[in-house]
Amino acid sequence: MIKQTLADLVRINSVSSRSNAEIVEYLEHRCAASGFVTKRLPYDDEHGIEKINLIALAGAEFSGIPDVELALVGHTDTVPYDPNWTEATNLTERDGKLYGRGSCDTKGFIAAAFTAVEAIDRSQLNKPLALIFTADEEIGLIGAKQLAQQKPLKPRYSIVGEPTSLKPIRAGKGYSLAEVVVKGREAHSAYPALGASAIFRAARLVSRLEVIADNLKQLLHPAFDPPFTTLNIGLIRGGSAKNVLAGECRFTLEWRPIPTQPSSHVLNLVKAAIADEQRNDPDFECDVHATRADFGFETASDSPLISLLEQATRINSGTVAFGTEAAQMMSLGSESVVIGPGDIREAHRTGEFVPVDELERCAEVLKLAIIRLCG
Numbered sequence: 089m090i091k092q093t094l095a096d097l098v099r100i101n102s103v104s105s106r107s108n109a110e111i112v113e114y115l116e117h118r119c120a121a122s123g124f125v126t127k128r129l130p131y132d133d134e135h136g137i138e139k140i141n142l143i144a145l146a147g148a149e150f151s152g153i154p155d156v157e158l159a160l161v162g163h164t165d166t167v168p169y170d171p172n173w174t175e176a177t178n179l180t181e182r183d184g185k186l187y188g189r190g191s192c193d194t195k196g197f198i199a200a201a202f203t204a205v206e207a208i209d210r211s212q213l214n215k216p217l218a219l220i221f222t223a224d225e226e227i228g229l230i231g232a233k234q235l236a237q238q239k240p241l242k243p244r245y246s247i248v249g250e251p252t253s254l255k256p257i258r259a260g261k262g263y264s265l266a267e268v269v270v271k272g273r274e275a276h277s278a279y280p281a282l283g284a285s286a287i288f289r290a291a292r293l294v295s296r297l298e299v300i301a302d303n304l305k306q307l308l309h310p311a312f313d314p315p316f317t318t319l320n321i322g323l324i325r326g327g328s329a330k331n332v333l334a335g336e337c338r339f340t341l342e343w344r345p346i347p348t349q350p351s352s353h354v355l356n357l358v359k360a361a362i363a364d365e366q367r368n369d370p371d372f373e374c375d376v377h378a379t380r381a382d383f384g385f386e387t388a389s390d391s392p393l394i395s396l397l398e399q400a401t402r403i404n405s406g407t408v409a410f411g412t413e414a415a416q417m418m419s420l421g422s423e424s425v426v427i428g429p430g431d432i433r434e435a436h437r438t439g440e441f442v443p444v445d446e447l448e449r450c451a452e453v454l455k456l457a458i459i460r461l462c463g
Contacts, residue, residue: 089206090451091186091444093118094199095179098188104165104227105137111164112140115221118202119144123210124219131223131234139223141231143240146205147462148216150240157215158461159243159422160205160454161413162198163225163232166190173438185441192430194225196442197249197450200429204454215462218243225413229382232416239420245393245461246417247454251430254446254453256397256405258425259311261344262384263411264351266358268293271373274328274335283333287326289365289372290337294321296361297341300354309346311407318409319343319354344409347384355381385415387423396460397425400453408432427453 100111116126124144133139142164148154169176169189179188186196201219210217218241222231250257270290275283301319308315319341326337343354355378366372387394394405405425410432414424429446 090199090203090447091179091181093202094186094191094195094447097195097199098179098190099177101177102164102166102190103168104224105168107138108140108164108223109138112142112221115142115164119219122146122205125149127240129234129238129240133224133230139231141223141235142221144219146210146217147213148218153239154216154241156218156241156243157245158458159218159220159241159246159417160201160249161220161222161246161417162194162201162249163222163413165224165226166193166195167226167436170438181444184444186444186447187439187441189440191442192251192440193432193435194249194251194428196251196430196447197428200447200450201249201454203451204458207451207455208458213458213462217458217462222413228380229411229413229416232413236416236419241420243417243420243422246414246422246424247393247457248412248414248417248424248426249428250412250426251428251432251435251442252408252426253431254401254427254429254450255403256394256401256425256427257408257412258389258391258394258405259347259386259407260384260412260414260426261312261317261346261409262351262415263380263382264343264345264354264378265380266341266355267338267377267379268341268358269336269338269375269377272333272335272337275333277331277333280333284371285333286337287334289369290324290326290339293361293365293374294324294339296365297321297358300357300361304354307346307349309348312346312409313407314409315346317343317345317349317354345384347386351381351383382411383415385412385418385424387425391423393423393425393461396457397427397453400456401427
């Protein structure tokens, strides 16, 4: 049954560039068959394409802001796949592994959630249960951010699906992004005094950012690896020709703050470095366009949800350095844990897979969580 559900989900092409209406229709049908009431929360993305967040409730109604004991959260979108991967949307089993786009990230979790729910007599549940299916997680947690703003429900606990090899994740770093544009003045490279190189100016700023990155290592959160906020410049480009002083140089700055540190901390350090450069060079011109500031999350290690999942999986909880929707769920009022079948290192790859045994164990873990918290 769980394999068939996953096959159904993988068969639906739900890459983030497309509307997720088709997969939402499938999810609605499955939820209704299990006695859930559903509500669509649609929005248009930046390209005018309709995206849909779907909430399904058992034991509660959509009136006011319903209190929910437990929410199981999975994102419906996937990253693109190589067109040469002919089996990307046709679930294939080999050597105890199920291959297909989204099998690991996170349609496997969704299939496990349905399997868990359908194995329980919902009439025996004493506290409300929610299933939350989000859009556009892969391109910036956009659907979850929409929910965080709308606040359509208030869960006490939430289990967010991501491939963690069934390790309960109690904390995650945030994710921030900024585009930095340094201006110069073009001139013939034979006469550099007539211009100002944006690349030289950017290089000085980048050197300062390297110092900032080193200083951030002093602010520790021992639960993480690495245990500090990391900073990276992954893209840099500038200039128009080899014999022309560059009129512009731009680079992409990324940082992953530990949960105890606001995203604005690094941004303030960057702006201070720019101000210092301007004191040394009054003509130094630089613009910073902050495009993302996703905060991290942390649930106390003695949370009942953490204890329950540690006991169910027999795996100690841990932390991750990548972003998840847990922070948005916490903003709705819940204690959040990230867990799911599959390995994050297999996600997004051609040949993405989820191990069958982890998939089936995940369903059992979710079933136990529902019974303990809502039964």
